[in-house]
Amino acid sequence: MPPKPVVVVTRKLPDPIETRMMELFDVRLNIDDRPMTQGELVEAIKAADVLVPTVTDRIDSSVLSQAGPKLRLIASFGTGVDHIDLASARQRGITVTNTPGVLTEDTADMTMALILAVPRRLAEGERLIRTGQWKGWGPTSMLGHRIWGKRLGIVGMGRIGTAVARRARGFGLAVHYHNRRRVHQDLEAELEATYWESLDQMLARMDIISINCPHTPATYHLLSARRLKLLPRHTYIVNTSRGEVIDENALARMLVGGELAGAGLDVFEHEPAVNPKLLKLDNVVLLPHMGSATMEGRIDMGEKVIINIKTFADGHKPPDRVLETMF
Structure with missing residues (x-):
């Protein structure tokens, strides 16, 4: 050269x-x-x-x-x-x-922001004010869900997944994770993290799922329609990794049908196109792939x-x- x-x-x-x-x-x-x-x-x-x-x-x-x-x-x-x-x-x-x-810390920050934003309906509340629909405070208006004490399942405990886990502990979340290999026991102890060898078993027991694994042939549609069906109806999904890791059509169908509580998505399967069903949902926060921006x-x-x-x-x-x- x-x-x-x-x-x-x-x-x-x-x-x-x-x-x-x-x-x-x-x-x-x-x-x-x-x-x-x-x-x-x-x-x-x-x-x-x-x-x-x-x-x-x-x-x-x-x-x-x-x-x-x-x-x-x-x-x-x-x-x-x-x-x-x-x-x-x-x-x-x-x-x-x-x-x-x-990009580890920036992406982990955005992941944590979505973990907070979706259960607490932040984007929905902001839209309410901008459209002039807010009529003032009420004891039953804009009720979301507390994240303190909830179970967070991290899919992919690499650099970013680990950084998310550190932030999550500060917000009182119980950290669970699935990874190709179990992390070192010292890191596991530091994060107070519970390892699940079976992704299916972890998904069935979580309140929030964070996708932090790379997109590879092995992780394409890792959260397939079958696996998404394993999630409890009260579960929120956050994805700041790659859209291809989730079957976006199946996710949209389940969100429309009320089979999941909501989602925070910074990435999409066919970027820059976004599934039209997702655009119509108030319980979904959509961002333009800005996790590392x-x-x-x-x-x-x-x-x-x-x-x-x-x-x-x-x-x-x-x-x-x-x-x-x-x-």
């Missing part, structure tokens, strides 16, 4: 990151911040030594099959890599990196991208290489 590799960035990044990239690399920026079409992505990977995509860019085998001989690194701006065909990249000798760790987080992400590119260009292994076995 040349000393100043050609770096193609698919979306607009924070100004300090773009400025630093321009100093270090031969960079092609997306000033208009218009999502690239599939054809434009193909042209980008033909010209680039390094591609910097985001979670909305689908880097599948059909795109990678047209990569130019120069493309050696995909330095993704984000933690999830479900938008990249890792197997195809490996076959073509293309290294893939991501930006782990820097802080200026500090985005700059931290960009700095990780720069370090990964610079390290790779200098002939070393970048610190945030993604291995297929990790997902």
